[in-house]
Amino acid sequence: MKVFSFAFVVGVLAATSLTHAADIIGTITLTGTPPAAIPITPLMNDPICGPLHKETPTTHFYVVGKNGEFADVVVSLKDAGGNEITGKSTGASAAPAVLDQKGCLYAPQILAIQTGQKLIVRNSDPCVHNVHTTSNAGNTEHNDVQMPNGPDLNYAFDKPEMFMKFQCDIHPWMFAWVSIFDNPYYAISGTDGKFVIKDVPPGKYTVVADHRKLGEKTQAVEVGDKDVTVNFTFEVK
Ligand SMILES: [Cu+2]
Structure with missing residues (x-):
């Protein structure tokens, strides 16, 4: 009985690895100097909202780290052949x-x-x-x-x-x-600039990176059974 259980477990593991979906991982980088964040002074002048803050909050359209790690970029996939994800x-x-x-x-x-x-x-x-x-x-x-x-x-x-x-x-x-x-199948880059789109079915896709102020960039990717890295660089001039 124990032998049967072991064989059963091995069989399940093998089947799982065969159908393993891969992750698309990447880093978003910003080059150039973005416009300065603007202090939200009207918030501080509001009698209820102002006291909720010790310091004046600012706009944060460009959330960028010391080495250009770029947050708040929305990364998603579009079908480009096989294993369609649209409507899933x-x-x-x-x-x-x-x-x-x-x-x-x-x-x-x-x-x-x-x-x-x-x-x-x-x-x-x-x-x-x-x-x-x-x-x-x-x-x-x-x-x-x-x-x-x-x-x-x-x-x-x-x-x-x-x-x-x-x-x-x-x-x-x-x-x-x-x-x-x-x-x-989407993710938003964190303050380290990194994103992970998990468990993507094998197939061809267009990876689409969208930033609220800097627009859209795309790259083609083919996903098999191994994780794939797709990086994007946005620029401000
Ligand atoms: Cu409000």
């Missing part, structure tokens, strides 16, 4: 994503979700916000008042879209951009 959203069963309003700022400012995935919008502040979404792709638009520490808002969007805008009309400096994909 797992959003309805994916863990909810969270967009918080904290210190009268959206956190995070750049977020990515799947079609059908639950997006929880939270108000962690002692003041009223209104959550106002605008779509360029036909997604349902919202304009909802959310009371201080009020109940979460729950949204889901059914169409792919890059950088769908969230804003608060009460605090005109508050913006977030939520990208929506109809598959689970």
Whole structure:
């Protein structure tokens, strides 16, 4: 019986390795000097929002490390041959994503979700916000008042879209951009510039890197059963 169990385990492991999907990993680098971040002075002048901060927050469109490590770049895949991922959203069963309003700022400012995935919008502040979404792709638009520490808002969007805008009309400096994909194969670069798109099925794809201010770059990739590295460099002049 023990021998049978061992053979069974080996068989399962072999089958798993044969169908192993690979990760696409990479680093995003920024060259050149981006425009300086701008202090959000109106926030500090607001009687409720101001005291929530010790120092004046700034805009953070360009989140870049000492060696050009470039964060907040949305990396996704488009089909280019074999094993199509378009329409393979797992959003309805994916863990909810969270967009918080904290210190009268959206956190995070750049977020990515799947079609059908639950997006929880939270108000962690002692003041009223209104959550106002605008779509360029036909997604349902919202304009909802959310009371201080009020109940979460729950949204889901059914169409792919890059950088769908969230804003608060009460605090005109508050913006977030939520990208929506109809598959689970995307990632956002961290403060180390790195991203990982996990468990990509074998096939040919176009890797698409999008930055809110610097636009889009693409590279072709073929995924087999080994991890693939794809790096991008963005420039500001
Ligand atoms: Cu607000």
